[in-house]
Amino acid sequence: MPLIDSGIVLTYGQLAAHTLGLATCWIGMAHGLGMNKEIMKVIGLEGQIHGALTIGYPAVKYLRTPPRAPLNVVGLE
């Protein structure tokens, strides 16, 4: 399933970038790029865009992760 494969690739891409001291941001809105022929021509890709990461050296350092609500998970009791 190509979409799941893309999720795996971008997840490992984020982790690999982190090991190089780089920060990433998953651009959710990039899904729509595949519909723009001009942008696809500039990028040099064909087909559907499943996701995109911006990568750079982070300007800030986070001391802790933000709190989040508990996940609603079933089947692991």
Add this chain to the structure above:
Amino acid sequence: MPLIDSGIVLTYGQLAAHTLGLATCWIGMAHGLGMNKEIMKVIGLEGQIHGALTIGYPAVKYLRTPPRAPLNVVGLE
């Protein structure tokens, strides 16, 4: 995109299991489970199955990763 989210979840699930000394195997054939009402009833889930991991203590230890052919990647020259 739910399929990409599932790819992220299962990828981190595999890494998390590894930190606990557990090994995992991504069961690609599990996609079809969602079509089997009896199995879904036993599992206690509804909807589509995007993937499944088997998890256990590994019986063997790998000393190296298997060789693989170079990936066909464009746009990173």
